[in-house]
Amino acid sequence: MSIEVRNITHIYNKGLPQESVALKDVSFTVEDGEFLGIIGHTGSGKSTLLQHLDGLLKPDEGQILIGDVDITAPKVSLLAVRRQIGLVFQYPEYQLFDETVAADVAFGPRNLGLGQEEIDERVRESLSMVGLDYEKIKDKSPFDFSGGQKRRIAMAGVLAMRPRVLILDEPTAGLDPRAHRDVLNMIRAYHKSQADSIIILVSHNMNDIAEYADRVLVMDKGQVRMHGTPKEVFARSAELREIGLDIPDLADLAEKLLARGLHVPKDAFTIPEMAQAIAMQLRGGKTDPAAEGGEDA
Amino acid sequence: MIRDITLGQYYPGDSILHRLDPRIKILATLAYIILLFIVNEWIGFAACFVFLAVEVALSKVPLSYILRGLKVIFLVILFTFVLNLFMYDGEVLVRIWKLTITDQGLKRALFMAGRLILLIISSSILTFTTTPIQLTNGLERLMKPLSKIGVPSHEIAMMMSIALRFIPTLLDETDKIMKAQQARGADFESGNILHRAKQMIPILVPLFISAFRIAQDMALAMEARCYHGGQGRTSMTEMRFRRRDYITAVILLLFAAGIITLRVLI
Numbered sequence: 001m002s003i004e005v006r007n008i009t010h011i012y013n014k015g016l017p018q019e020s021v022a023l024k025d026v027s028f029t030v031e032d033g034e035f036l037g038i039i040g041h042t043g044s045g046k047s048t049l050l051q052h053l054d055g056l057l058k059p060d061e062g063q064i065l066i067g068d069v070d071i072t073a074p075k076v077s078l079l080a081v082r083r084q085i086g087l088v089f090q091y092p093e094y095q096l097f098d099e100t101v102a103a104d105v106a107f108g109p110r111n112l113g114l115g116q117e118e119i120d121e122r123v124r125e126s127l128s129m130v131g132l133d134y135e136k137i138k139d140k141s142p143f144d145f146s147g148g149q150k151r152r153i154a155m156a157g158v159l160a161m162r163p164r165v166l167i168l169d170e171p172t173a174g175l176d177p178r179a180h181r182d183v184l185n186m187i188r189a190y191h192k193s194q195a196d197s198i199i200i201l202v203s204h205n206m207n208d209i210a211e212y213a214d215r216v217l218v219m220d221k222g223q224v225r226m227h228g229t230p231k232e233v234f235a236r237s238a239e240l241r242e243i244g245l246d247i248p249d250l251a252d253l254a255e256k257l258l259a260r261g262l263h264v265p266k267d268a269f270t271i272p273e274m275a276q277a278i279a280m281q282l283r284g285g286k287t288d289p290a291a292e293g294g295e296d297a
Numbered sequence: 298m299i300r301d302i303t304l305g306q307y308y309p310g311d312s313i314l315h316r317l318d319p320r321i322k323i324l325a326t327l328a329y330i331i332l333l334f335i336v337n338e339w340i341g342f343a344a345c346f347v348f349l350a351v352e353v354a355l356s357k358v359p360l361s362y363i364l365r366g367l368k369v370i371f372l373v374i375l376f377t378f379v380l381n382l383f384m385y386d387g388e389v390l391v392r393i394w395k396l397t398i399t400d401q402g403l404k405r406a407l408f409m410a411g412r413l414i415l416l417i418i419s420s421s422i423l424t425f426t427t428t429p430i431q432l433t434n435g436l437e438r439l440m441k442p443l444s445k446i447g448v449p450s451h452e453i454a455m456m457m458s459i460a461l462r463f464i465p466t467l468l469d470e471t472d473k474i475m476k477a478q479q480a481r482g483a484d485f486e487s488g489n490i491l492h493r494a495k496q497m498i499p500i501l502v503p504l505f506i507s508a509f510r511i512a513q514d515m516a517l518a519m520e521a522r523c524y525h526g527g528q529g530r531t532s533m534t535e536m537r538f539r540r541r542d543y544i545t546a547v548i549l550l551l552f553a554a555g556i557i558t559l560r561v562l563i
Contacts, residue, residue, distance in 0.1 A: 016362070018309075056476045079482060087480040095477040097502035107499065111482030143506070157481060 001067040001084070001164055003030040003053065003198065008062030008072075010048055022048040023059070024222045030215075035191060035199045037213030037230070039206065041244035045222040046202050047090075050167050053200070054087040066165070083112055086163030090170050093150035101127070101153055102138040108161040119160075126156040129193075130186055148179040155183070159190060166190060167200040172208070184208055210234060210248040210269040218245070231267040250274050306465075308425040312357040315426045318542045319435030325549050326423045332556045333412050333419075341559045342411060348552055349415055349422075358425045366421050367414065374413050381406035433458035437527075438536060451527025459515070467508065474503045 010023040023045045030036050040046050051057040052064060055071045055078045063072045071081050086108075089095070098104035102123050109119045127134045130152040137145075142153050155171065168187065172180045191199045203209055209216055209230065216233040218226040220243045226233050230248075234240070237247045237255065246252070253274065254266045262281050268274040314322070329348070336342055353363065367374075387401030424432070433454045440450035475485065478499045485496050 051476065054480050056479060078479075079484070082480065082482050087477075089473065089477045089480070092477065094507060095474055095481075095499075095503050097499045107478075107483075108481040111484070161482065 001196070001198075002032055003165065004065040005029070005053075006063045006065070008052060008059035008064060010045075010052065010057060010059050012048075014060070022222055023052070026062070026222070026224055028217060028224055028227050030198055030200065033196045033198065035212060035214045036201070037209035037216045038200065038202045038219060039204070039209055039216060039245055040219030040225075044219040046219050047169060048222075049219065050087060050169055050200070050202065053165075053167055054085050055081045056087075079112070082161070084163060085165045085167065086158040086161050088155055088158050088166070088168040088171055090173060091151075092154035092158070092171075093147060096142040096150060096154055096157075099141060100139050101142050102134075104142050104153065105157045105160050108157055112161060122160045122162065123156075126160040127153075129159055129190065130156045131182060132156070148175055151175070151179075151183070152186075155186070162194070164194065164196070165198040165200065169202045170204065171201070172203065172205065184212060188212060206234070206246050206248040207250070207269075210251070218243075230269060235266060306424065307428050308356075308358045308362065310357055310426070312355055312426065313541065314352065314356040314422065316541070317426075317545060318536055318538055319427050319431040320439055320536065321538070321542045321545050322423055322427055323432070323435050323439060325545065326419055328549060328553060329419050330416055332553055333415055335556060335560050337408070337560065338563050340563075341556055342408070344552075344556060344559070345415055346411075349419055352422055353418070356422055356426050358422070363418060363421060363425070367417060370413075370417060374410050377413060378406045378410040381409045429458055429461035433461070434532065434536065451530070455527075463511065466511065467504070470507050470511075471500065471504055474500050474507075 005026060005028050008023055008026050009021070011019060011021050013019045026045075026049065038046050038049070048057065052059055052072075053066075055076070059072055063070050065071075066081065066084060069076065069081070071078075096104050098107060105123045105126060106119050109122050114122070123138075124134045127137070132149070132152055137153075142150060145153065151171075158166070166187070171187070172183050175183060187199060187201065191197055201209070201213065213230055215228065216226070216230050217224060218233060218240070225243060226236065226239075234247045234251045237251065240247055247255075248269060250269055250271070251266060254264050254268065257264050257278070258266070262278070264274065264277045264281060268277055329345075333345060336345055353360065382398055382402050383396045385399055385402040385405055387399035389397050389399055390403060391398040427435070436457065437450055437454035440448060440453065444450045479485070483496060483499055485493065485500075488496070
């Protein structure tokens with residue numbers, strides 16, 4: 001199941017003095033099983049785009065096809081859309097409401113009309129997926145937990161709907177480094193556990209995008225500025241900086257080392273990879289077979 | 298959807314009404330509302346209507362924007378109209394079962410509904426053309442003499458400005474929470490009343506929690522900036538009456554005098 005966004009335009013407060021164009025002629029496709037990263041500075045239209053993908057907002061122009069269903073059609077069943085798509089908003093912990101953790105996580109599956117047994121099974125599974133102990137916490141109030149734990153509970157609430165497409169809007173905002181890592185690894189684990197599932201991740205952290213995403217979409221002023229693999233996108237560092245973004249730390253390091261004449265690859269997005277390349281260079285040997293990206297510098 | 302509520306919001310602009318001193322606008326609105334209830338004949342009503350129409354034109358706020366605010370309280374107006382319709386004795390016009398509509402009833406009903414509509418439009422004009430800050434500053438200054446007899450005028454004004462300031466914030470918050478719950482499959486639009494009321498819980502609980510959190514943060518931020526009440530507090534922009542404010546006051550007095558004369562004469 002792929003996602004196809006065709007020329008969507010969205011205007012807020014149409015006809016009022018506060019009118020603003022949030023999305024302008026946006027088109028792209030996401031393939032089956034893809035992990036798409038979306039970057040763009042604040043106000044570039046990322047959140048508006050995500051809400052369109054879940055049918056929460058309707059575009060003023062254009063279509064969005066999920067599989068072969070046009071979710072922008074007037075009479076489409078949005079419940080059917082939400083069976084396929086899970087959207088984790090920014091700071092999802094602020095949507096917790098029920099008396100117990102188990103009841104809160106069960107909210108989504110119950111709305112999908114599943115049977116009690118299936119719901120219990122899913123609640124148990126999703127809580128363990130986010131690294132929480134079901135037996136220990138199921139009857140506690142979700143408000144008795146720390147911020148990071150609340151976020152996990154809220155994410156479990158979306159995972160319990162078993163979406164084929166999981167969309168996350170800055171899921172790591174405000175988390176400490178360890179929780180940050182945990183959340184990203186959870187997302188990766190979910191991606192691997194569900195065959196052909198699509199992940200769409202919005203983040204301001206270029207390192208995460210470089211490490212996790214298969215493809216990257218760059219938004220600027222409501223338009224798609226770039227769309228490609230992390231390697232392709234992060235090679236255009238000057239352009240990215242111009243629109244208020246940055247490149248991953250390792251790409252930045254590579255750029256600086258290359259400027260000083262050390263031949264390291266520009267697209268080593270993990271620390272071990274980069275460390276090895278630098279070590280090879282320092283040990284001598286002008287050219288390095290493992291570091292092809294550095295040749296042309 | 299929730300952003301469609303225009304009642305009580307500020308409409309950015311630079312009309313003559315936007316530039317008037319907030320104190321004169323508050324007093325004028327109060328006076329206009331009182332006059333609306335003094336009026337009891339068609340001609341006076343027509344005068345009030347024309348006065349407001351001129352005000353609306355001067356404010357340069359689009360009529361459709363103003364009327365959208367009325368939608369929210371349409372039911373209240375309808376209820377008042379129907380209630381008044383059957384309440385008065387007089388020459389019977391229509392008889393439905395045991396209820397009768399009389400000429401007096403019809404007149405009163407039309408007057409009451411008309412009053413409500415004019416009242417709401419006139420007070421919306423005040424909020425459309427005055428920023429919340431100006432509004433509360435104006436109120437504070439107007440209430441200042443009352444602080445001598447123990448009315449906490451500064452505190453009241455501060456509470457009002459905080460309340461007004463957070464209306465859009467809470468609307469945004471509600472919108473966000475609704476969308477988040479909709480993304481989890483919640484359905485707020487179908488089902489019977491009981492079902493719909495139940496569906497409000499996933500919105501209301503997070504909304505209240507957010508409100509308390511915001512209030513706590515706000516109180517802390519105010520204390521961190523040494524807020525200690527109204528004593529000795531100065532204002533960056535001092536309000537001063539200008540020529541246009543005096544002219545407005547004169548026009549308003551003439552209008553009030555006219556309406557009162559009408560009432561006494563007829």
